[in-house]
Amino acid sequence: MSKAALQDKNSSKKIFVLDTSVILYDHDAVNNFQEHDVAVPILVLEELDNFKSGNDTRNFEARNFIRLIDKASKNHLINKWFNLKKNGLGKFKVVLDEHPKKNNAEKLFGDGKFDNRILNAALALKEENPKRKVILVSKDICLRLKAKALDLYAEDYETGKIKNADELYTGKTEILDFSIEVIDALKNNGTIDASSLTLPYTDSNHFYILRNKKKSAIAFYDKVAKNLRYIFQESAFNIYPRNAEQSFAIDALLNPDIKLVSIQGNAGTGKTLLALATALEQRKDFRQIYITRPIVPLSNKDIGFLPGDVKAKIDPYMAPIWDNLKFIREQFAGDEKMLFKIDELIRTEKIQIAPLAFIRGRTITKIFFIVDEAQNLTPHEVKTIISRAGEHTKIVFTGDIYQIDTPYLDSESNGLSYLIENAKKHPLYAHITLQKGERSELANLAIELL
Numbered sequence: 001m002s003k004a005a006l007q008d009k010n011s012s013k014k015i016f017v018l019d020t021s022v023i024l025y026d027h028d029a030v031n032n033f034q035e036h037d038v039a040v041p042i043l044v045l046e047e048l049d050n051f052k053s054g055n056d057t058r059n060f061e062a063r064n065f066i067r068l069i070d071k072a073s074k075n076h077l078i079n080k081w082f083n084l085k086k087n088g089l090g091k092f093k094v095v096l097d098e099h100p101k102k103n104n105a106e107k108l109f110g111d112g113k114f115d116n117r118i119l120n121a122a123l124a125l126k127e128e129n130p131k132r133k134v135i136l137v138s139k140d141i142c143l144r145l146k147a148k149a150l151d152l153y154a155e156d157y158e159t160g161k162i163k164n165a166d167e168l169y170t171g172k173t174e175i176l177d178f179s180i181e182v183i184d185a186l187k188n189n190g191t192i193d194a195s196s197l198t199l200p201y202t203d204s205n206h207f208y209i210l211r212n213k214k215k216s217a218i219a220f221y222d223k224v225a226k227n228l229r230y231i232f233q234e235s236a237f238n239i240y241p242r243n244a245e246q247s248f249a250i251d252a253l254l255n256p257d258i259k260l261v262s263i264q265g266n267a268g269t270g271k272t273l274l275a276l277a278t279a280l281e282q283r284k285d286f287r288q289i290y291i292t293r294p295i296v297p298l299s300n301k302d303i304g305f306l307p308g309d310v311k312a313k314i315d316p317y318m319a320p321i322w323d324n325l326k327f328i329r330e331q332f333a334g335d336e337k338m339l340f341k342i343d344e345l346i347r348t349e350k351i352q353i354a355p356l357a358f359i360r361g362r363t364i365t366k367i368f369f370i371v372d373e374a375q376n377l378t379p380h381e382v383k384t385i386i387s388r389a390g391e392h393t394k395i396v397f398t399g400d401i402y403q404i405d406t407p408y409l410d411s412e413s414n415g416l417s418y419l420i421e422n423a424k425k426h427p428l429y430a431h432i433t434l435q436k437g438e439r440s441e442l443a444n445l446a447i448e449l450l
Contacts, residue, residue: 014133015039017122019115020047021139021408022157024058025378027065029137031429032159035089041121042096043114055357057381069094098124105148115143122152139408143199156413160379162421165411168264169424171431172248173200174209183210183217186230193277194221202226205258207248216376218244219247220251224427239277240330245434246270248342251276252430253363256285260386262374262397262420263435272372273324279368279396280328280342280351286368288350289320291321292379293372295355318353321372325351356381365390374416375399375407382415 014036022029023044030038041284051062063064069078072092076082097117099106105113105119119136126134135153140143148153162168185192199208199221202261206226219228233240241247245265252261254277263271281291318403320385332338340391345351356371371377371385374397382397389395398420401411411417 003247013037013090015129017041017118017125017127017134017136018044018157019118019136019138019140019143020051021143022049022137023048023065023087023207024061025139025157025408025413026380027061027068029157029159030065030068030084030092033090037091037093038084039095039122039125042094043117043121045094051252057378057384066148087382092187095121095125097121097155100124100127102127103152105150105405109146115140115146115232116241117286119143119147119150119152122147123150126152131216133391139413140367157233160418161410161413162417165417168401169204169420169431170418171204171424172207172209172432172433174211175199176211176443178212180212180301181216182217182361183212186210186217186219186228186366189230191227191229193226195226197228199228204251204424207231207251207430207432209244218247220248220255222408223425224257224259225298236277237280237328238273239273239328241274243436245432245436246274248432249274250278252432254281255400255430257428259389259393259428260395260423260426262423263434264401264416264420264431264432266371266400266437267403267438269434271400271434272321272370275370275372275396276324276422277328278368280345282368283345283350284385286392287366288352289345289370290351290364291351291372292356293318293321294374294376295357316415318355321353327351355409356385363390364388364393364395366392367394369393369395371395371397374419375401375404375411375414376409377415378409379415379418 015038016033016036017039018029026032030040032340041079045066048062048066051058052066053059060078063441070083072084073082078094079096081091081093098121099119100123104122105116109289110117122134122136133153135155136144136147137155137157137270138147138156144154144156180447182192182197185355195200202221203223205223208219208221209220210217220231231247231251234250235241236250241250249263249270265271265276276291279286283289328337329342332342369389374382376399397416399416401414404414406412420431424431
């Protein structure tokens, strides 16, 4: 290849500069830019050093990235371009803390702040490579806006991000003017062969509301058996469904052939309550019931700095789960035997409520595992949880993709959305989106009008 041709080829390759938020989201991000080159400012390594200790997922991401770079750079200087990626096409380097000549983020936005120094490293790289497109990749919206203000291309990290959260798979379909004969056959027989029916989503386990002017039925399409099964609106541990969506959720949660369930919906739709009630209904089929949720520190107070022992530290975060368990317990107010049994399940840790970090490393075998507030997880965290499942385990993710409490996730990049989009066609998986609030009329008013 001629020198001119080689220069043209190199100029068409982009340079992506990753900030700390991308590494903490996905430590393998450096390998996801195909033939393009990837650079990381030296300040990112400094920030990762502050994250390397601990049991949180971002601590694992930081450590894994540091190990990845250390292993790949044994025979290289990391401030010079070298091959790091698995495909061997793009190159990698660490950018030193340099000061660009034209635009200087520290002069404009202030000295000393890591974000501004990261911007300067990217701007300096842009000046060094005038014929190449340099793009800052960050999960931090403000940092991206500051970059664009300085004439630097910036974008979000797209790996693990779905295209449109508003069009996310809901797991249910309502069909009007459905055949009365088929509805009758479904109710009479319980199950009918669906191979001759025209149904959408036959590549997924899917729920249907079948309507006619005179009759209606709710049903589950089994992807493996290729049949429609009539759904009886059954209760779970004295919790009765209040609408078709909740019946769908209970059906999926009680179905032994479905090992992975996700329930997405607004506050007050019954996600956590139904998951907990069905877990208690099946308590004899599982060794233990785990209920967990990712801890998002409030008012910048980390759990490690809160007073008290482990239980005292986590109780404020686990309060919504305890509230649901208390509500279930109240359904047996006149049954002393059942009240004692529920209390015994908690006392003997048959039911264990703990934050995600405290469950890390434990074997998830023959366990009904509920992960609440799953929208605050990254795709990598969701994958890690599912990959730990042993035999006879059922995992349930619940959450609201529009109520995210972590700064670098949104409705399209969180782990729950990622799971729904990528697992929807798997025969072991079922999903249902709950839309109708059942908490109270006042709560519904807030959801609908405010």
